[in-house]
Amino acid sequence: MKISLEECAKILKSVDNVVILLHHFPDGDTIGSGHALCKALQKLNKNVRVECADKIGKQYGFITKNFTFSDFEPDFVVAVDVADKRLLGSIADKYPNVDLCIDHHGTNTNYAKKTFVDAKSAAACEIVYELCKLLGGVDLLQAAALYTGISTDTGCFKYSNTTAKTHRIVADLMDMGIDYSEINRIMFDTKSVSRLQVEKDAINSIKYYCGGKVAIMTITKESRIKSGACDSELDGITGLPRTIEGVILGITIRERDDTNICKISARSNAPVSALDFCAKFGGGGHERAAGCEIKENKEKALELLSKAAQNMFEELGIK
Amino acid sequence: MKISLEECAKILKSVDNVVILLHHFPDGDTIGSGHALCKALQKLNKNVRVECADKIGKQYGFITKNFTFSDFEPDFVVAVDVADKRLLGSIADKYPNVDLCIDHHGTNTNYAKKTFVDAKSAAACEIVYELCKLLGGVDLLQAAALYTGISTDTGCFKYSNTTAKTHRIVADLMDMGIDYSEINRIMFDTKSVSRLQVEKDAINSIKYYCGGKVAIMTITKESRIKSGACDSELDGITGLPRTIEGVILGITIRERDDTNICKISARSNAPVSALDFCAKFGGGGHERAAGCEIKENKEKALELLSKAAQNMFEELGIK
Numbered sequence: 001m002k003i004s005l006e007e008c009a010k011i012l013k014s015v016d017n018v019v020i021l022l023h024h025f026p027d028g029d030t031i032g033s034g035h036a037l038c039k040a041l042q043k044l045n046k047n048v049r050v051e052c053a054d055k056i057g058k059q060y061g062f063i064t065k066n067f068t069f070s071d072f073e074p075d076f077v078v079a080v081d082v083a084d085k086r087l088l089g090s091i092a093d094k095y096p097n098v099d100l101c102i103d104h105h106g107t108n109t110n111y112a113k114k115t116f117v118d119a120k121s122a123a124a125c126e127i128v129y130e131l132c133k134l135l136g137g138v139d140l141l142q143a144a145a146l147y148t149g150i151s152t153d154t155g156c157f158k159y160s161n162t163t164a165k166t167h168r169i170v171a172d173l174m175d176m177g178i179d180y181s182e183i184n185r186i187m188f189d190t191k192s193v194s195r196l197q198v199e200k201d202a203i204n205s206i207k208y209y210c211g212g213k214v215a216i217m218t219i220t221k222e223s224r225i226k227s228g229a230c231d232s233e234l235d236g237i238t239g240l241p242r243t244i245e246g247v248i249l250g251i252t253i254r255e256r257d258d259t260n261i262c263k264i265s266a267r268s269n270a271p272v273s274a275l276d277f278c279a280k281f282g283g284g285g286h287e288r289a290a291g292c293e294i295k296e297n298k299e300k301a302l303e304l305l306s307k308a309a310q311n312m313f314e315e316l317g318i319k
Numbered sequence: 320m321k322i323s324l325e326e327c328a329k330i331l332k333s334v335d336n337v338v339i340l341l342h343h344f345p346d347g348d349t350i351g352s353g354h355a356l357c358k359a360l361q362k363l364n365k366n367v368r369v370e371c372a373d374k375i376g377k378q379y380g381f382i383t384k385n386f387t388f389s390d391f392e393p394d395f396v397v398a399v400d401v402a403d404k405r406l407l408g409s410i411a412d413k414y415p416n417v418d419l420c421i422d423h424h425g426t427n428t429n430y431a432k433k434t435f436v437d438a439k440s441a442a443a444c445e446i447v448y449e450l451c452k453l454l455g456g457v458d459l460l461q462a463a464a465l466y467t468g469i470s471t472d473t474g475c476f477k478y479s480n481t482t483a484k485t486h487r488i489v490a491d492l493m494d495m496g497i498d499y500s501e502i503n504r505i506m507f508d509t510k511s512v513s514r515l516q517v518e519k520d521a522i523n524s525i526k527y528y529c530g531g532k533v534a535i536m537t538i539t540k541e542s543r544i545k546s547g548a549c550d551s552e553l554d555g556i557t558g559l560p561r562t563i564e565g566v567i568l569g570i571t572i573r574e575r576d577d578t579n580i581c582k583i584s585a586r587s588n589a590p591v592s593a594l595d596f597c598a599k600f601g602g603g604g605h606e607r608a609a610g611c612e613i614k615e616n617k618e619k620a621l622e623l624l625s626k627a628a629q630n631m632f633e634e635l636g637i638k
Contacts, residue, residue, distance in 0.1 A: 157476045157489075158507060160500035164490040170476075171486035181479035185588075188477060192564045193531070200522040203515055212512070245511045269504075 003114045005127065008100060009134035011114070012041060015076035021098065022052040023082045024089025025232070028187060030081035031056055032149025033102070033128040035063050036142040037080060040135040047072045053089030057232060059186050063145045078102065081124035081149075085111040102127055122161040125149030129169055143176040144183065151180075152187055194229035199237065201227075202252075206241065207302065210249075213318065214309045215241035218253040218298055238265035248272050248318075251305055255298045262294045262301040271316065280308050322433045324446065327419060328453035330433070331360060334395035340417065341371040342401045343408025344551075347506065349400035350375055351468025352421070352447040354382050355461040356399060359454040366391045372408030376551060378505050382464045397421065400443035400468075404430040421446055441480040444468030448488055462495040463502065470499075471506055513548035518556065520546075521571075525560065526621065529568075532637065533628045534560040537572040537617055557584035567591050567637075570624055574617045581613045581620040590635065599627050 049069035083105035101112035106119035241250030283292020368388035402424035420431035425438035560569025602611020
């Protein structure tokens with residue numbers, strides 16, 4: 001059942017032992033919104049804890065270090081930024097019933113008993129900001145957590161999901177005195193040595209097709225293992241080929257541990273559809289960012305992808 | 320003489336043939352503020368042109384394509400985002416008298432007859448936004464130009480010069496319907512193939528000292544020439560070493576065409592002062608971003624810099 005944000009606030013005020021669930025592979029938005037809401041409920045003297053199937057990255061320590069959680073029996077389960085119950089990951093079975101879901105994904109599957117979704121919000125943190133105000137106000141820690149979710153979900157206000165409202169909320173959060181430039185340094189300007197090694201190998205692998213309009217980059221298993229980079233360290237690396245000047249279809253081949261399987265990410269600019277491209281290989285996603293899997297080794301995958309791209313560009317009449 | 324923004328508007332309304340000067344090596348802020356002001360004066364049916372010592376990069380074409388300038392005799396000279404007369408570059412002699420300067424640098428040398436400086440503004444475009452409103456309003460083209468200056472001068476709202484006011488102005492500009500995500504893609508997510516090659520070589524060159532707290536990267540003449548990268552394509556590359564996890568002093572050695580001269584950039588995080596470090600080599604700059612020159616080849620420069628860094632870290636007691 002869809003409910004209003006005011007009803008969410010009313011219900012949350014009425015319950016006492018609350019667990020807040022984040023999605024697995026937690027990002028800044030689910031972490032920020034979960035912890036900001038947690039603090040709001042703690043200030044109302046409720047028993048609250050935040051739970052996530054996966055470990056929260058140490059870069060979010062400036063938020064998480066302010067919380068200690070106890071192992072009480074919850075009487076109310078809230079999920080934040082979780083569009084589908086399966087995205088709870090390994091804790092989905094532990095919490096078969098979610099009482100309330102607060103989310104910004106238009107694709108939300110309405111798995112919770114009560115749901116508030118605003119797909120116009122760039123981040124769940126925008127919604128939780130309004131919710132915290134209804135629950136008694138936003139303090140400095142909450143402001144930092146909310147800023148983190150909003151800046152990470154919008155690529156630091158770079159992407160098209162950012163709205164004028166996003167900027168106005170952020171202005172209010174900044175008025176509170178958060179150290180936003182340090183947050184952004186941690187979130188956007190910090191790379192591990194391993195990541196940098198993989199990037200170097202990946203740049204080295206780039207092949208160009210269609211007169212430089214298509215770039216295909218390969219991240220090999222060898223490079224991953226040699227550098228010691230874990231998956232989360234490689235976040236966003238698949239965006240690299242499309243950032244090259246003149247490239248309108250950027251493709252990344254990620255060789256899996258089983259080297260006969262390659263994970264493919266495609267990013268495109270108009271008029272090319274990354275979604276249409278990946279659909280040729282049984283994949284899906286968004287118009288400008290899509291993915292698929294190819295059950296071949298990386299050399300064969302490169303051959304198949306470059307041919308498919310050339311065919312697609314011919315069909316589209318792009319020269 | 321310092322004047323108010325209202326006085327700036329009054330004066331600009333009273334003059335007829337205006338030339339607007341940008342600083343040399345033009346960036347988004349001087350280009351954006353200059354063209355937004357130009358449009359404001361054009362709408363008041365004045366003769367206006369924008370002049371710059373250096374060519375404006377083609378990435379700003381979405382702004383500049385909307386303007387054609389004629390070669391009239393100006394009766395009023397305005398400089399925007401130009402802190403020092405010398406920053407006009409090769410056109411400084413052509414315009415010995417600047418009538419009005421609008422700027423956001425606290426270091427402005429007051430070279431113009433009349434000056435409006437607001438050092439709290441993250442970008443000259445924030446000031447010109449207010450000025451355009453006083454001159455009759457902001458249209459879509461002006462909004463795009465102003466957004467460009469603000470987003471480039473703040474690293475897309477990432478850096479510490481960004482204020483709550485910055486975000487509120489940007490929200491107003493976004494209300495006008497600008498294609499901000501495309502602007503940001505051009506400004507922040509586009510790299511030339513040459514740049515990428517230099518980056519790869521540069522990553523390969525990185526040496527670590529002081530247990531990984533110091534990283535020194537070298538950009539060789541050979542890499543620059545082989546890749547065909549021009550100086551403007553390498554903008555911001557010197558920030559790379561400090562972005563590496565654990566690094567608090569990131570140094571870049573740029574080998575000049577005369578390979579016995581190296582240009583050095585240093586970036587630091589607390590408690591290290593990049594300024595103090597560069598001062599050891601006769602350089603200067605800001606606390607966290609400074610530079611110097613070393614009249615030695617790149618191998619010798621690396622040796623000198625790494626020793627100086629190790630000494631500095633010992634003195635500071637950093638282990």
